[in-house]
Amino acid sequence: MLLEVQNVTMSFGGLKALNSVSLGVERGIIKGLIGPNGSGKTTLFNVISGFYAPVQGEVFFAGKAIAGKNPYRITRAGIARTFQGTRVFEKRSILDNILVACYCHRRNLGADLFFPRQEKQDRKRAEEILEMIGLLDLRDEKVANIPIGIRHRLEIGRVLATDPKLILLDEPSAGLNQTEVSQEIILMRQIRDRGITLFIVEHNMKVIMDVCHSISVLDMGMKIAEGSPQEVRINPKVIESYLGKGE
């Protein structure tokens, strides 16, 4: 089990966003996390990636406890994440966005002031990643000018640059049209084939059913179901939580 969430509880003031949630993500699969709006999916991602420290519970990544650790440590340990609504460095170029992520594992930044050799390696790596996601031609474009489909690919390139073992994707297909969604599914499978585990929050059921090996379902901060796409699809509790909310 690459990632283990154990009895994680997260509250803001009096509101319990996560109530004793436990789940696991096996190495090498694509796992889905679904649930109505407000069920705590992004909150769980924030806990796993270190942006929130849980009030109770623990998170284990490759056997090590990581709950409450600083986000940069968790990224260096091998978990990368994207943000809902795509976060990028707006004023910088596409290449720069990826390049900054390549610095993740560098230890001796001071040396680069005067010895640019490592810089060339990082730059090469950034360009390789750009090529993999098909954005090499646009490398000098400022991010503010590019459409949302390309932004999403940029975010994926960025997380790849940190050399992760696990990627948390928060609504990767939001705002994309049919073609773009299909392309993204192909990309996700390619990433998984490279040995990287994916954990995806999604509202688009086509993506979830198509791509995920197993799914956890949250509602009101609690896990209400777990299983393969086929099992989850016919689970009465799941159907009720979605229908009941008018989703």
Next chain:
Amino acid sequence: MEGGFYQRLHRISRKPLRLLILSILFLVVLPFFIQDKVYILHLLSMIYLNVVIILGLVLILGYTKQFSLGQVAFYGIGAYTTAVLTANYHISFFLALVVSGMLAAISAVFVAIPATRFQGPWLALVTFSFGEIIRILMIRLKKITGGFGGFFNIPKPGFGDFVFDDNFKFYYIFLAVMLVILGITYRLRLSPLGRIWISMGDNEDLSSSLGINIFFHKLLAFAVGSFFAGIAGSLYAAYANFISPESFTLRHTIYYLSILIVGGLESISGAVAATVIFTLFSSYLMALYPWDMVIFGLIIVLFVNLIPGGLGERFDLLRNRFQSVSPK
């Protein structure tokens, strides 16, 4: 070489390196032609001094967006450190210069460690308060600093028999230090460290999720920028021969802040240009006391609202236009 003077000039200006070397040579040779015009040498020296300070602010406020309003404190620490070391302990100025910078940087780290947990206005308040604390210490620690009356007779720098005892000779110290600091800042901007700092200022959470140790880098940027301020203070102490707490007040903070904002927070070329403009006009503006403060405040408000990118942004737009026009 085809064409006349203007064609040749146009070709030279298209090669930035050649232009740079020419500019530096010009600045090196210039004093020999104006040896008697002491005031111009003084003005140029002040420009170089201010550039050093502003470049430190570019790193702290411009790149990592830490709104520290207390940098004048580190300028002051640098000045008094050099004053004490050279006057009381007869240490060579050039050694005192480095020590002053280091001491300023170390103090900066001590301030930054608690201060960086604050954001925005709170950080500004905490750093400003620190600036005031230092100024009060300058007044109170009479035995060390000479108190309100100031510190007199700071010796001039020299080695062997050679002493930098006039504006002409001191000009070269200012020029040399400024060129070194400018070079370091440019190199930083193009290096991974600089890129990381700019990214942090752009989007802190995103940078954190990319494996960047935000706390460490905030401290580092703060330290380097304050090192520059300390060096500047050291230079000023030796040049002015006399320093007092009145040289390190809120007025100076606002003055430097205006220059930074007009230059465009992140832009090095903008910062240099703004420094030149402000320094040249400062004697006229300061004479309008107390209205000079009103003018600086107005300038800040105007630029933040209408031209947030400052001169730097204008330079970038110009540069883009030239690049799209000229053949590749």
